[in-house]
Amino acid sequence: MSDTRVRTSSSEQRETENALSRTAEEEEVCPECEGRLHTDHERGETVCADCGLVVEENEIDRGPEWRAFDSGEKDEKSRVGAPTTKMMHDKGLSTNIGWQDRDAYGNTLSTRQRRKMQRLRTWDERFRTRDHKERNLKQALGEIDRMASALGLPDDVRETASVIYRRALEEDLLPGRSIEGVATSALYAAARQTGVPRSIDELAAVSRVEEMEFKRTYRYIVRKLGLEVAPADPEDYVARFGGQVDLSEEAKQNARELLRTAKAQELHSGKSPVGLAAGAIYAGALLANERITQHDVADVTGVSEVTIRNRYQELLQAAGEAQATA
DNA sequence: CATTCGTGAAGACGAAT
């Protein structure tokens, strides 16, 4: 009881804090190197253009989607009630039918009305009480939200993840598997489907389940749900990882170019996309005469230096051959 | 000294059986 009260007040407080800091934050510079900040809406990240420091990974606009120029307009445009969203376990709409056989004024109901209410309650239960499922969903969606925030994934990814989780739930794929694991898998799949992939390592870092269980669950979910998840595109990693190692645009372009020629030669089948991206980043930097070490790249990508070596040499060779034939 | 490069053993994974 008091629990509810505390939660509401603290969340309200957070809202106002957010609103206050928003205006102050508007024109910040990078705390690390004073560089210009660049906001990547597609990836939901704010990164420093100079040093690549990720300043704000969790970019969520909690404000209204409209602007009001005077109070009258504000009244006109304001919406009533919370927005419905798949990210809430009951889509933000929930109703309870009371158990007392009384009407709104406290009078007892007639027998006929009582029967009617009984029938309504039965149906209400049938829809809502999937109780295990609802509670399950509530917790899972909370987890998805938490992890998505930690990874700076935009809202549409969360929505997609929610949908996937719902399907898993509907098809009774949960028994024997942890909610956390399925939630993590759903988010991972969603990120890839949306073209904003995060590596398994990154997911595992913010998830509460062990990496092994996560992977096992992910496979299972994908298979059972017939999810169509295209192999992650290494190019999708270049911008993010490249930013984290302080890479010039030229170097990133080189990296992308290398990946493209490699793909044309089918050089990438079976290889880890992250490894390919890591190799391309290192090779791209080399071609642009920029000094970064294999160690640095290995650090941000979570790929071993050995793999980077192998990949970047293959990539350079593939690029050389492409030039020879062209 | 840091970085790069190569190697062999060992683990993990997908596919085939």
Place this chain on the structure above:
DNA sequence: ATTCGATTTCACGAATG
């Protein structure tokens, strides 16, 4: 369920700047 082949990782030492 086991086996096989490819890939990745780890640990190490050598060469290079």
